[in-house]
Amino acid sequence: MPSVLVVDDQAEVRRLIRDTLVEAGYDVDEARDGKEELERYRTKSAAVVLMDILMPDQEGLEGIMTLRREFPDARIVAMTGGSDGIGVLDFLDVVRMLGARRTLHKPFDLQALRDAVAAEVMV
Helix, strand or coil: CCEEEEECCCHHHHHHHHHHHHHCCCEEEEECCHHHHHHHHHHCCCCEEEEECCCCCCCHHHHHHHHHHHCCCCCEEEEECCCCCCCHHHHHHHHHHHCCCEEEECCCCHHHHHHHHHHHHCC
């Protein structure tokens, strides 16, 4: 069963994603921020990392850069609902340049979530 590491500071978002992906047949682990994500990934890598971008403590941008530096083959799907002062679409372009292979804009359709994760698992 492929594994997915879900990184989001909102517990209810992690729960919704976890439930959706478990129902689709994935083994799901969770982290609250980029720092916890790195600790978990170093212990047990995942087929896909689903990473929120705007989080307290260590945000997703830093988490993506560190993960890609340590694990160049990591498959990352970035997600955000915020813009942090720039347009959301521009923000998602930036995370693609940093190494996210796919992006989702919150709120996203659950089928789009399943499709993005499935596409990365099949790579």
